[in-house]
Amino acid sequence: GAGVSQSPSNKVTEKGKDVELRCDPISGHTALYWYRQSLGQGLEFLIYFQGNSAPDKSGLPSDRFSAERTGGSVSTLTIQRTQQEDSAVYLCASSRLLGQDNGYTFGSGTRLTVV
Amino acid sequence: AQKVTQAQTEISVVEKEDVTLDCVYETRDTTYYLFWYKQPPSGELVFLIRRNSFDEQNEISGRYSWNFQKSTSSFNFTITASQVVDSAVYFCALSAGRGSTLGRLYFGRGTQLTVWP
Numbered sequence: 001g002a003g004v005s006q007s008p009s010n011k012v013t014e015k016g017k018d019v020e021l022r023c024d025p026i027s028g029h030t031a032l033y034w035y036r037q038s039l040g041q042g043l044e045f046l047i048y049f050q051g052n053s054a055p056d057k058s059g060l061p062s063d064r065f066s067a068e069r070t071g072g073s074v075s076t077l078t079i080q081r082t083q084q085e086d087s088a089v090y091l092c093a094s095s096r097l098l099g100q101d102n103g104y105t106f107g108s109g110t111r112l113t114v115v
Numbered sequence: 116a117q118k119v120t121q122a123q124t125e126i127s128v129v130e131k132e133d134v135t136l137d138c139v140y141e142t143r144d145t146t147y148y149l150f151w152y153k154q155p156p157s158g159e160l161v162f163l164i165r166r167n168s169f170d171e172q173n174e175i176s177g178r179y180s181w182n183f184q185k186s187t188s189s190f191n192f193t194i195t196a197s198q199v200v201d202s203a204v205y206f207c208a209l210s211a212g213r214g215s216t217l218g219r220l221y222f223g224r225g226t227q228l229t230v231w232p
Contacts, residue, residue, distance in 0.1 A: 031218055033218070033219075033220075035220075035222075042222055042223070042224040042225060043206065043208075043220075043222035043225075044222075045219050045220065045221070048218060048219060050218075056219065059219075089158065091160065093160075095218070103150075103162050103165055104162065104220065105162070106152075106159060106160035106161075106162075107159070108157065108158055108159045109158050109159070111158075
């Protein structure tokens, strides 16, 4: 597609439920990134994919968080047993190649509210 | 360790004033990239500029200019003759490292700029 698409744009869930957030990167972009933006924490890195593999999972906050990418395209970020502190905007970005000299294109994010 | 500091949390100016957003970074890598992003109220992060560590030449794009100084580890952003549409949160970011951390962006906390008419 023309840009990075994220769905849903807003999600309200009850504490303890599981949620899935979806990211559809720009066609042909091999690298995909997930970031979280929450009040007081700024933008924090969660995970990135090069193709379908995730070399760096160090940013995932806990084992309740997982992510996968299939077909080198769509990625899903799953949060199990959601907690109120998971409330944040989850941003996805993609770049044509992995590397410092390539710019990212960000999606509009998914605003997650855990009640 | 990689770190970006944006000391200014909020800045308010009146339209047509010039404003400078500060960014200080820390890295031990000799090769790195610096970025500025704009986040308007709609929420999407908009890429503004990318500079690599070997190019200290300042850059101007319309009303925007960037001053990169390795001696002070700073990458400041100036908006000349600010406009109401410039109101947004501005993030400075650093990309450095290698191996598994390649491509990861380290963001500052952001500066909320409000331009009043």
